[in-house]
Amino acid sequence: MADNVAKSVIENLKVVIIGLGLIGGSIARGLAAKLPDANVVAVGRNEKVLQQALSDGMISDYFTDIGEACNNADLIVIAVPSLTVKNILKELQPVLGSNTVVTDAASVKGEIIESVTQVFGSVPENFVPGHPIAGSEHSGYSASTANLFEYKKVILTPLKNTKESSYELVETLWELLGAEVISMTVKHHDEVLAATSHLPHLLAYALVDTLSQQGESEEIFRYAAGGFRDFTRIASSDPQMWHDIFMANGDATITVLDEYIEGLYRMRTAIKDQNSAELMSTFIRAKKSRDRFLEMFSAKRSKT
Amino acid sequence: MADNVAKSVIENLKVVIIGLGLIGGSIARGLAAKLPDANVVAVGRNEKVLQQALSDGMISDYFTDIGEACNNADLIVIAVPSLTVKNILKELQPVLGSNTVVTDAASVKGEIIESVTQVFGSVPENFVPGHPIAGSEHSGYSASTANLFEYKKVILTPLKNTKESSYELVETLWELLGAEVISMTVKHHDEVLAATSHLPHLLAYALVDTLSQQGESEEIFRYAAGGFRDFTRIASSDPQMWHDIFMANGDATITVLDEYIEGLYRMRTAIKDQNSAELMSTFIRAKKSRDRFLEMFSAKRSKT
Numbered sequence: 248m249a250d251n252v253a254k255s256v257i258e259n260l261k262v263v264i265i266g267l268g269l270i271g272g273s274i275a276r277g278l279a280a281k282l283p284d285a286n287v288v289a290v291g292r293n294e295k296v297l298q299q300a301l302s303d304g305m306i307s308d309y310f311t312d313i314g315e316a317c318n319n320a321d322l323i324v325i326a327v328p329s330l331t332v333k334n335i336l337k338e339l340q341p342v343l344g345s346n347t348v349v350t351d352a353a354s355v356k357g358e359i360i361e362s363v364t365q366v367f368g369s370v371p372e373n374f375v376p377g378h379p380i381a382g383s384e385h386s387g388y389s390a391s392t393a394n395l396f397e398y399k400k401v402i403l404t405p406l407k408n409t410k411e412s413s414y415e416l417v418e419t420l421w422e423l424l425g426a427e428v429i430s431m432t433v434k435h436h437d438e439v440l441a442a443t444s445h446l447p448h449l450l451a452y453a454l455v456d457t458l459s460q461q462g463e464s465e466e467i468f469r470y471a472a473g474g475f476r477d478f479t480r481i482a483s484s485d486p487q488m489w490h491d492i493f494m495a496n497g498d499a500t501i502t503v504l505d506e507y508i509e510g511l512y513r514m515r516t517a518i519k520d521q522n523s524a525e526l527m528s529t530f531i532r533a534k535k536s537r538d539r540f541l542e543m544f545s546a547k548r549s550k551t
Numbered sequence: 552m553a554d555n556v557a558k559s560v561i562e563n564l565k566v567v568i569i570g571l572g573l574i575g576g577s578i579a580r581g582l583a584a585k586l587p588d589a590n591v592v593a594v595g596r597n598e599k600v601l602q603q604a605l606s607d608g609m610i611s612d613y614f615t616d617i618g619e620a621c622n623n624a625d626l627i628v629i630a631v632p633s634l635t636v637k638n639i640l641k642e643l644q645p646v647l648g649s650n651t652v653v654t655d656a657a658s659v660k661g662e663i664i665e666s667v668t669q670v671f672g673s674v675p676e677n678f679v680p681g682h683p684i685a686g687s688e689h690s691g692y693s694a695s696t697a698n699l700f701e702y703k704k705v706i707l708t709p710l711k712n713t714k715e716s717s718y719e720l721v722e723t724l725w726e727l728l729g730a731e732v733i734s735m736t737v738k739h740h741d742e743v744l745a746a747t748s749h750l751p752h753l754l755a756y757a758l759v760d761t762l763s764q765q766g767e768s769e770e771i772f773r774y775a776a777g778g779f780r781d782f783t784r785i786a787s788s789d790p791q792m793w794h795d796i797f798m799a800n801g802d803a804t805i806t807v808l809d810e811y812i813e814g815l816y817r818m819r820t821a822i823k824d825q826n827s828a829e830l831m832s833t834f835i836r837a838k839k840s841r842d843r844f845l846e847m848f849s850a851k852r853s854k855t
Contacts, residue, residue, distance in 0.1 A: 380776045400774060429774075442762055443775040447782045449818060450754055452837040457807075457814040458746055459840035468844040470704060470733075471747035472684045476848055477781045478751045482841045486834035493830055497822045503761075504819055508812060510761040514753060515808055518801045526797055530790035533756040536763035537786045540772040544780055 253423040256416070258282045260321035265290045265313065265335055267300055269383060270352045271326035272391025275305040277424040280393040290316040296388045314342040322416060325351040329491035333362040340366050348413045350375045350420075354440060354488075356404045356433040358495035373413040376404045378436065379426060380444070384483040397425030404433045441499035446507060448489055449500065451482040557727040560720070562586045564625035569594045569617065569639055571604055573687060574656045575630035576695025579609040581728040584697040594620040600692045618646040626720060629655040633795035637666040644670050652717045654679045654724075658744060658792075660708045660737040662799035677717040680708045682740065683730060686748070688787040701729030708737045745803035750811060752793055753804065755786040 262278065264271045267289045278285050289306045290313055291297050297309035310316035317323060317339065325335055332353055343349070349371070353359050356376045363370050381399040383390060401421040405414050418428045431439075458467050493500060517525040566582065568575045571593045582589050593610045594617055595601050601613035614620035621627060621643065629639055636657055647653070653675070657663050660680045667674050685703040687694060705725040709718050722732045735743075762771050797804060821829040 380774060382776065382778060384778075399776070402774070439771055439774050442765065442771050443779050447758065447779055450758065450815075451782060452834055453814045453818055454751065454754065454811065455837040455841045455844075456833055457811045459836065460814075461746065461810075467743055467746050468840070468847060470684060470706070470743050471844060471848070472686065472703070474686060474688075474785045475747050475751055476845070477784050478755060479841050479844075480781050481778045482837050483845070484838070486831060486838055489834055490827065490830045493822050494825055494827065497825065501819060501822060504815065506765075507758065507761045508815060510757045510764075511754075511808065511812060514757055515805060518797050518805060521798055521801065523794065523798065526794045527790055529760055530756055530793055532763065533759040533786050534788070534790055536772070537759045537783050540759075540775060540783075541780070541787070543772060544775070 250423070253419045254282055256419050257423055258285050261286045261288065261319055262420075263288045263290060263316050263320040263323045264306075265316070265323065265325045265339075266327035266331075267291045267293075267296055267306075267388050267391075268326065268328075269386045269388075269390050269395070270379060270381075271324065272300065272305070272388040273381075273393070273395035274324060274326065274420075274424065275300060276391055276393040277396060279305045281423055288316050288320075300388065313338040317342050317344075317347070320344065320347050322420065323347060323349045324420075325349065325353075328488055329353045329355060329358065329495050332359055333366065336362055336366040343371075346373070348373045348375065348416050350377045350403075350417045352377060352379055353495075354378055354444070354492050355495035356436050360406070360433055370406050370408065372408045372410045375409055375413050375417040376406075376433065377417060377421070378402045378404070378440070379421070380440075381426075382444075382484070384480055386485040386488065394425065396421065399426050401426040401428050402436050403428060403430050404436050405430060406433075437496050437499045438502075441496055442503045445492055445496055445500045446503050448481050448484060449493070449504065450507075451479050452489070455479050455482040554727070557723045558586055560723050561727055562589050565590045565592065565623055566724075567592045567594060567620050567624040567627045568610075569620075569627065569629045570631035570635075571595045571597075571600055571610075571692050571695075572630065572632075573690045573692075573694050573699070574683060574685075575628065576604065576609070576692040577685075577697070577699035578628060578630065578724075578728065579604060580695055580697040581700060583609045585727055592620050592624075604692065617642040621646050621648075621651070624648065624651050626724065627651060627653045628724075629653065629657075632792055633657045633659060633662065633799050636663055637670065640666055640670040647675075650677070652677045652679065652720050654681045654707075654721045656681060656683055657799075658682060658748070658796050659799035660740050664710070664737055674710050674712065676712045676714045679713055679717050679721040680710075680737065681721060681725070682706045682708070682744070683725070684744075684748075685730075686788070688784055688789075690789040690792065698729065700725065703730050705730040705732050706740050707732060707734050708740050709734060710737075741800050741803045742807075745800055746807045749796055749800055749804045750807050752785050752788060753797070753808065754811075755783050756793070759783050759786040 264274055275287055278287050287306050289297055289309045300306045327335055351359055359376050379396055379401045381395050421428050568578055579591055582591050591610050593601055593613045604610045605613055631639055655663055663680050683700055683705045685699050725732050
């Protein structure tokens with residue numbers, strides 16, 4: 248959708264953002280940058296943050312009560328930690344208008360669908376599950392930026408009964424914020440993310456933890472270089488958020504973790520046996536794949 | 552040592568760099584930047600690269616024959632891939648002057664000591680094993696830079712019989728290039744590097760390889776984000792170099808790999824059992840360690 252059409256769609260709506268952390272805050276900032284007159288209302292627990300966002304000019308109003316905030320809302324974005332979503336849904340259920348479109352930003356979609364089903368009996372046709380692939384090892388409103396979603400992918404996982412107009416509204420929001428929107432099934436999303444995001448985080452946490460448990464961990468870290476810093480960057484991510492993700496997407500993560508451990512054992516054997524050919528072919532294959540990924544990754548950014 | 556004293560020491564010497572790749576090329580560039588009149592001679596197989604370095608003004612002369620190059624040399628730096636060092640040593644042995652100081656830049660010190668012992672009968676007192684911790688996923692002379700070693704650590708692993716004056720000359724070279732020089736035993740070096748560098752590279756190669764073997768690898772990579780890019784950056788490293796490292800430092804790598812796999816199984820169990828407390832405590836501990844590492848890492852850079 249053209250930017251000006253997207254703007255005219257969104258600027259006439261009341262948008263409610265529940266949770267003003269990295270994601271919610273960045274949505275607010277992005278909308279404020281694109282649409283200074285947009286009607287964007289935030290809900291949160293930390294009034295200091297809400298007050299800050301209001302005085303920053305990022306939102307037009309704020310509430311600590313979901314019912315008050317969501318009155319006459321056109322579009323609600325739930326941007327709270329995964330395990331908090333269910334409680335938010337419970338508060339939302341009695342006050343949700345029948346035409347209000349709801350989306351979320353949680354990293355695991357299967358669990359959200361389960362929570363929505365438990366709270367609403369079934370998944371409402373105006374609920375559009377979503378996941379912006381735009382994390383950071385930093386969290387909270389203070390880490391949010393207006394351009395967090397630019398050139399990023401947002402995956403929407405509509406169900407069979409999801410209304411097309413609801414899907415399109417959520418798609419319009421993300422496109423306005425500069426993201427590329429992709430649709431896939433809930434199951435496929437959770438498997439792909441287990442492989443590309445959840446597993447790497449687990450591996451990075453495990454590496455830092457393994458090394459920090461060694462006798463001379465201070466000294467070991469002292470000699471670590473830039474490769475180690477980049478490799479472990481994601482181990483500085485918010486522990487609560489990642490706890491929630493592994494609680495929610497355990498099965499898919501374990502499946503790909505098992506394949507990975509098998510791969511490690513293959514390399515262990517190759518090292519032990521001084522199997523030169525096996526080591527070379529694995530490293531060459533991996534470098535080729537990674538370089539191809541890099542091309543895809545930079546292509547996204549230079550497209551516009 | 553003060554910079555001007557270091558300069559006056561090095562500028563009166565004939566320095567020979569064997570191998571003009573990322574490391575050798577960066578030494579040449581760094582010396583050329585600090586000491587435009589230094590007598591720096593390069594040896595290599597690729598005459599095009601040598602010619603390039605000469606016309607870039609990075610070296611004062613070049614040879615393809617080690618004997619010719621090393622005639623009257625004061626300091627020789629061996630900067631070729633690990634598994635090539637032994638062949639270089641064989642060529643060097645008959646021509647090496649008794650006062651010439653020799654150092655190397657290989658990532659695994661135990662193997663170098665073994666090669667030197669095999670070729671020379673014992674490790675000469677003017678041989679100073681060294682390792683600049685300044686890698687990159689890029690390689691070759693074209694990737695070399697004059698400031699590659701600035702604020703980086705260089706580990707020297709002298710033996711009991713290493714001459715103090717030889718150690719000091721090598722230390723002076725690295726300090727002139729902006730590095731911080733640290734001394735430790737060969738065994739300790741290889742263990743520390745297995746943990747902080749060799750293991751992370753293995754894990755990154757294994758991750759990219761595991762994912763690329765999945766049915767829809769193109770698609771999986773498509774949804775990978777910045778975290779994945781950084782985590783796997785080191786999997787774009789030179790396969791030959793890393794092959795050589797794992798061939799040379801297999802035992803130390805396998806020891807820390809086994810501890811790591813144990814750690815992965817602990818996390819697998821915690822995920823399977825939905826053990827909230829175990830996941831939280833591991834992630835919090837890892838984040839703390841990583842944040843502490845980051846402080847140390849940036850402190851190095853702001854010290855000067």
